[in-house]
Amino acid sequence: MDLMLSDTQEMIRDGARRLLADTLDPDMVREVEASADGVNAEIWAQMAELGWTALALPEDIGGGGAGLVDLCLLGEELGRAAASTPLVATAGFAAAFLQAVEPTALTRSMLSTLATSDAVITPALADAAGRDERSAPASVLTETDAGATISGAKAMVPCASVAQVLLVSLRASDGEAAVVAVDRDAAGVRWARHGATGGDPLFHVEFDNVSVPAGGVLARGRAAQQAIDAGLDAAAVLATAEAVGCCEGMIRLGSEYASNRQQFGRVIGSYQAVAHRLADMRINTDACRLLVAETAWLLDQGRDATLEVAGTKVFANEVMVDMVHAAHTVHGAIGYTTEYDLQLYTRRARAFCLSHGDTDAQTERAAVALGL
Template sequence: MDFALTEEQELLQTTARDFLQQECPITVVRNLETDEKGYSPEIWKKMADLGWVGLTFPEEFGGIGGSFLDLVLIIEEIGRAVLPSPLFTTTVLGGQLLMEAGTQAQQQEYLPKIAAGEWIMSLAFVEPNGLYDGNAIETTAKPGNEGYVLNGTKLFVENAHIANTLICVARTGPVAYREGSLTLFLVDPHTSGVSINALKTISHDRVYEVVFDNVWVPQESRLGPLNAGWPFLAKVLDHGKIALCAEMVGGAQRVLEMTTQYAKERVQFGSPIGRFQANSFKLADMATLIDGARFLTYEAAWRLSEGLPATKEAAMAKAYTNEVYRQATNDGIQIHGAMGFMMEYDLQLYFRRARALEANLGHSDFQREIVAQEMAL
């Protein structure tokens, strides 16, 4: 059984790491935390020029036609560098939804602009009830004026302030139909009735409350069939979970490297602290857990790349990797001592990022429920 990456994939991963080390040193990350945009348009354009933004798009739409596993390798390196960028919301969520549910005209309109780094998208899904569940959608879209009128509130909409297009999940049928009455809509965030309000988070990431107050959208803005948006969204959420896992694996790996190096250099009682069993065992466990998370992530990404169902595998990876990244940052800070929590030290960047990624698309217990359902329990 061969788990090795291909030569092309190894080269892709190495190229991504070299690029991020050069273009995104930790000083850039710190500056972006206080930047109004929250990302670097210059780095974003360079990522697009390298083909990352349209990596999984067909060549006819300006992409490269790469696999989702290829994209996961890049996202892992982005997690290692803790680079804030719109790649997750634009390529993984928005672009994938367009490929899954979009018409030829919609794909032709948006995918080339996304691949060129000229268009940013975001998904408006979760609501004030906080559930990443299609049954929990309360936002409505009712027919009106040869289009639809949207009303409702969405929370934790990433990059809404810079998005050119939002994909809104709304209910277009009776609540009793549950997930069978959901429809996806492409919405211009500058449309009358859309308001965007920043939310404060521990990780300083850019997430927003988006309110739709009698927002009219035309018929051609509907993405996919009426009342049949959930199957497309559910599949893309699997992609999203795996992408988040890749980012967490990259971050956890960097935490392990930073902490291991510190444990070798920090001397107490005449010996490097890494030689003390209390610390060495933590680091050994960290290395073991991260490898497990990586292989779960790669397996799920491979399944999606091969067109195989991966709902269970994506949930398994997310449940496990959530806890691996959290534990890695906890143990990293404990080994570093008080300096691990100092804002001047880099470890706190990963600690805070781990908490944001853990909550995104559902915490571990939510994922375990999905795994249990897939096991017919």
């Protein structure tokens, strides 16, 4: 048992913090959020150049040979900076999914692309008509002698406008689930950005009789479901790490504000009603960070960590909803304005609680894993 970061892990964390401090300020966060793609493309390219986006991929394909634990350190720093990147979709979901399916020439090539470039591969799972990523898809895969095509509509696809490949979950003609890799530029793929409270780059993507290249069906049936679960679990843990970074942003802003703002002749941070809210934010953020680290470690060890992934998400959802409002309460009216930075963090944190498995969905998974 050792909960201290190694020297290498501290270097990853400090390096990421320096890079983000040097290259990203809150005004840029606002610009990116308002842009068509909604992604910090330059930072993502720089991170890929430095090998950070491939940190958890195996060394023999050009990755960093580290694990999700290390990737989560990076994620937390992105959250602290309120950066918007495809890290969760690509280094989280796609990397874990592609390593979980039966390897083919195509999956090997996609993994190698992820390890050596800033290419974005992103999941398209939740049907426009469904509830979330784990709901059975209504979009269909049609296979004939002439080839396979897909049709349907997906909601809340991350980073679709900058993606090269979409990993689309579908219902095959036999009724079984299937996951297909589709070029985002293929004929019949159309996308439009959702407005979303967290400012995340989420897209509505339509597939109109889109041709699937040979070998494009990556997994079917139970194997498809298991690979999706592997991808979603890695994404959920990594997204929680980013949300922990958002909480750190709220704590930083709240502590600064409470240390300077005076009312009734005193700095408001000297009132326990204010100070104790911030102390609770510290406590729950630390708890989330440790749960993320342990869960990531278990996944890195190849253990079944359904209980830990789902339980961590349930806990994070619960405490982060409280933290968002605690942070706003500490700041008073100024925190509600868009010119102040607090909302960059609180909108993201609240949206996080609804993403990657909401409380009901993850509670049910954890309950089953707990033997209930």
